[in-house]
Amino acid sequence: MLDELIQKxxxxxxxxxxxxxxxxxxxxxxSPMEVGARAKALEVRIDSCELGQFGxxxxxxxxxxxxxxxxxxxxxxxxxxxKDARAQAAGIGLKKxxxxxxxxxxxxxxxxxxCFTEKKRPRLYVKTKTWIENNEGELLFGKGKTE
Numbered sequence: 846m847l848d849e850l851i852q853k854x855x856x857x858x859x860x861x862x863x864x865x866x867x868x869x870x871x872x873x874x875x876s877p878m879e880v881g882a883r884a885k886a887l888e889v890r891i892d893s894c895e896l897g898q899f900g901x902x903x904x905x906x907x908x909x910x911x912x913x914x915x916x917x918x919x920x921x922x923x924x925x926x927x928k929d930a931r932a933q934a935a936g937i938g939l940k941k942x943x944x945x946x947x948x949x950x951x952x953x954x955x956x957x958x959x960c961f962t963e964k965k966r967p968r969l970y971v972k973t974k975t976w977i978e979n980n981e982g983e984l985l986f987g988k989g990k991t992e
Contacts, residue, residue, distance in 0.1 A: 847873060847883050860892035863900070866958050881958030891960050896930055896953050897943040899960070905944025910937055912945050924952040924963075931957070 850872065854865040861884050870877045884891060893900035914933040918925045925946075930953055934942045946953065954963045976987030 847875070847880065848887060851880070851884050851887060851889055855889065856892060858892065860890045862893045863891055863895045863902075863958065864893070866891060867895075877957040878959050881956070881960065885959070891958050894953075894956075894960070895939045895943065896927060897947050898953050898956070902943070904940055905947050906941055907944045907948040908937060908941035911941040912949065915942070915945060915949075915951065919951065920954075922952070923950070924954045926955045927953050927957045928955070 847869070850869045851861055854861055854869060856862055856865075866880045866884065867877055870880045873880075881891060893902040895902065897905055911933065914937075915925055915930065918929045918933070930942055930946065931939070945951075954961075956962070974988070977985045979985055
């Protein structure tokens, strides 16, 4: 039944939208993590995160009430769990939570669908190699010459 619902809810790009994954979980009375794991096993990617962490879902609006709800839940790195952020949407909507997360540059950790456990930024390192050659192209200075 789960496989059939996942296939039924695929979007035009062959992916399962985050909102649809949660609808499936509610309909089958199972955890969102089960839906995410099964989608992964079927090689179906999750798309359009309702909290704006990935995909092209737009339309979030900054909201003071959303900020007041999210602020006490933030960790020392200004991150909130997916479950907590979604819970705060009750009565005000995910659109306001999404907009507030984006406006304040808050990250979401531990996706309930299992898409990511912690959002990690890539670390970049600058590295160079320097050497000196004369007009004839002979090495005058460099790692090899130094050694």
